[in-house]
Amino acid sequence: MDSDEKKLIEEIKEGLLNFELPYEEGNWENFLETYGDRLNEENKNRKIRIWLWRSIPAAALLAIGISAVLLLWNNKERNSSTPPSNTAHKPTTSATPILPTEKTDISNEKKQEVHSILPSLTTASISDSSMKKPAYRPIRPQLSDIPPKKKAKITLELTSLALNKGRILVFEKAKRTEKVASDRIHMPSASSDKWQLGLELTNSFRLHNPNTVAGILTQFKVSEKIRLSAGLMYSSLTAPHHSDPVQLSYDTKIVGGESSLKAVDLPLSVEYEPYHGWYASVGISNLTVLKEEKLYHMQTEKLQESVTTDPATGAAITVFEVKKSEFVQQASEKDFEGKSNLRYLNFSLGRKQHLTQHIDLSIEPFVKIPMGNLKKTNIDLLQSGLKFKVIF
Amino acid sequence: MVFLSVNQFATLRLKAKSSEQLSTDNDLAEVLSKGWQNIGDKMRERIYKHYWGYLMGVALRYVSDRETASMVVNDSFMKIFTNLNSFECEDLQNFNKIFKGWMAKITARTALNELRKTKKLSLQEPLTEEHDGQFAVMSTDNLHIQNIWDLINHLNPNYRRVFTLYEIEGFNHDEIAEMIGISASSSRVYLVRAKEKLKMLYQTLMV
Numbered sequence: 001m002d003s004d005e006k007k008l009i010e011e012i013k014e015g016l017l018n019f020e021l022p023y024e025e026g027n028w029e030n031f032l033e034t035y036g037d038r039l040n041e042e043n044k045n046r047k048i049r050i051w052l053w054r055s056i057p058a059a060a061l062l063a064i065g066i067s068a069v070l071l072l073w074n075n076k077e078r079n080s081s082t083p084p085s086n087t088a089h090k091p092t093t094s095a096t097p098i099l100p101t102e103k104t105d106i107s108n109e110k111k112q113e114v115h116s117i118l119p120s121l122t123t124a125s126i127s128d129s130s131m132k133k134p135a136y137r138p139i140r141p142q143l144s145d146i147p148p149k150k151k152a153k154i155t156l157e158l159t160s161l162a163l164n165k166g167r168i169l170v171f172e173k174a175k176r177t178e179k180v181a182s183d184r185i186h187m188p189s190a191s192s193d194k195w196q197l198g199l200e201l202t203n204s205f206r207l208h209n210p211n212t213v214a215g216i217l218t219q220f221k222v223s224e225k226i227r228l229s230a231g232l233m234y235s236s237l238t239a240p241h242h243s244d245p246v247q248l249s250y251d252t253k254i255v256g257g258e259s260s261l262k263a264v265d266l267p268l269s270v271e272y273e274p275y276h277g278w279y280a281s282v283g284i285s286n287l288t289v290l291k292e293e294k295l296y297h298m299q300t301e302k303l304q305e306s307v308t309t310d311p312a313t314g315a316a317i318t319v320f321e322v323k324k325s326e327f328v329q330q331a332s333e334k335d336f337e338g339k340s341n342l343r344y345l346n347f348s349l350g351r352k353q354h355l356t357q358h359i360d361l362s363i364e365p366f367v368k369i370p371m372g373n374l375k376k377t378n379i380d381l382l383q384s385g386l387k388f389k390v391i392f
Numbered sequence: 393m394v395f396l397s398v399n400q401f402a403t404l405r406l407k408a409k410s411s412e413q414l415s416t417d418n419d420l421a422e423v424l425s426k427g428w429q430n431i432g433d434k435m436r437e438r439i440y441k442h443y444w445g446y447l448m449g450v451a452l453r454y455v456s457d458r459e460t461a462s463m464v465v466n467d468s469f470m471k472i473f474t475n476l477n478s479f480e481c482e483d484l485q486n487f488n489k490i491f492k493g494w495m496a497k498i499t500a501r502t503a504l505n506e507l508r509k510t511k512k513l514s515l516q517e518p519l520t521e522e523h524d525g526q527f528a529v530m531s532t533d534n535l536h537i538q539n540i541w542d543l544i545n546h547l548n549p550n551y552r553r554v555f556t557l558y559e560i561e562g563f564n565h566d567e568i569a570e571m572i573g574i575s576a577s578s579s580r581v582y583l584v585r586a587k588e589k590l591k592m593l594y595q596t597l598m599v
Contacts, residue, residue, distance in 0.1 A: 020445035
């Protein structure tokens with residue numbers, strides 16, 4: 001491009017860029033008359049979109065907060081239902097100093113004497129209170145016939161035996177208490193079992209790329225067989241376009257395309273578990289598309305002329321050939337970006353397996369059927385695949 | 393495609409940018425640059441009245457009659473107001489220029505859509521088609537707006553669209569190809585030929 005041409009182009013550019021018409025009165029009023037309602041509607045939708053955008057992180061924070069509170073509460077409940085181990089053993093340790101453990105060498109003869117008296121000792125008399133009140137007091141009158149020296153020795157030995165038995169019973173009682181406490185831990189507590197938190201990873205296969213969805217979910221147990229589930233998922237989807245080829249010009253046509261969406265999915269579903277570990281789920285989910293990339297697959301056909309030599313005659317022959325070539329072109333228009341009124345109908349069947357005492361793993365084959373605005377375009381957003389859930 | 397005659401365009405006044413208007417322009421741009429995402433009805437009215445003339449100029453590069461141009465401008469304003477959130481400007485010093493460029497692109501697209509709707513957007517024009525016209529011979533060195541419009545209007549419609557979309561609006565060939573339904577290589581050819589034609593017309597008729 002020579003300098004004259006450059007100058008001419010610059011002058012034309014400048015002239016056109018600075019060209020303006022003076023404002024004509026009444027145009028704004030005409031605009032309002034024609035577009036006022038639509039503008040208000042758009043404003044309303046924009047406010048709803050803003051509200052939704054703000055509500056998503058708020059809902060996520062709320063869900064995380066509730067889950068954290070529930071987990072903390074659950075832990076607290078477990079701790080409070082388990083008796084502190086030192087209190088269970090306290091009576092034993094406090095009893096230890098008064099036990100004459102070193103004087104345990106009792107002859108068989110004396111043991112028989114003691115055994116003749118022992119039946120009068122009941123388990124009830126050797127309880128926690130018996131530890132406070134010495135066990136020999138109730139049996140003292142029955143030892144009246146024994147000579148004082150012997151009586152004193154027997155009394156001491158009896159005390160030792162009784163306290164030993166008491167210690168054994170206290171141990172047994174403590175063990176029983178521990179067992180009850182540990183049983184309480186394993187027994188489902190109504191409030192903590194109603195709410196559960198989980199992570200979800202979904203894979204559905206489309207084109208050459210798997211569609212991936214990941215996020216958090218929370219479940220509420222309505223009854224033994226029915227659960228409500230809600231979640232917050234981040235989706236990365238790729239969907240093909242189903243449309244007939246569109247001729248754009250004499251040599252170029254659109255033969256297909258694909259759209260890539262980055263979206264936030266808010267699923268809400270009801271799960272029914274008729275048999276232990278097997279369940280079916282149905283629900284809807286609301287999709288908010290954050291980013292969209294639309295690609296057109298274009299095809300060009302060009303007539304190519306080539307000259308070849310006829311092998312028989314040696315004469316030059318002109319050969320015409322239609323050469324097809326395909327390329328991908330990014331579209332500037334968007335179908336879904338910024339929209340939040342997009343919905344899916346979700347169905348799934350699942351199998352739940354206990355991984356540990358508090359963690360379950362679920363595997364769910366699923367199908368997501370586009371509804372409403374998602375169905376209106378020629379973009380195939382039907383999804384099917386496998387969901388993996390970890391519930392704790 | 394119907395072209396506006398020189399006389400028709402002679403009636404359109406080129407809005408002179410007086411210092412007072414410049415300050416208004418800067419004031420509005422300054423206010424807008426501080427928060428264009430959330431504007432009220434009053435601000436919309438101000439934007440509309442301020443940029444209406446500019447967008448009419450843009451629309452008239454693609455559609456010939458003022459009625460259609462006015463409709464295109466109103467459609468464009470509707471899109472501008474509803475998509476104002478998506479407008480991005482990092483260089484606030486040049487906010488007005490960037491904002492005008494963004495609005496011009498929307499208006500150009502709207503005008504081309506309008507032509508497509510009314511089937512006035514010809515896709516099959518041969519590259520060799522010539523457009524003959526009568527030109528006023530100018531003896532001055534500097535081009536007046538009427539002369540510019542004359543030159544532009546006497547181009548083949550596809551040359552004219554590609555030239556204005558590429559040189560004035562700043563679209564690239566891939567975008568132009570998608571907008572007017574030609575291949576990107578055709579767009580390049582149209583641009584080269586449009587420039588050759590403009591140079592030829594200028595040298596033959598205006599020098």
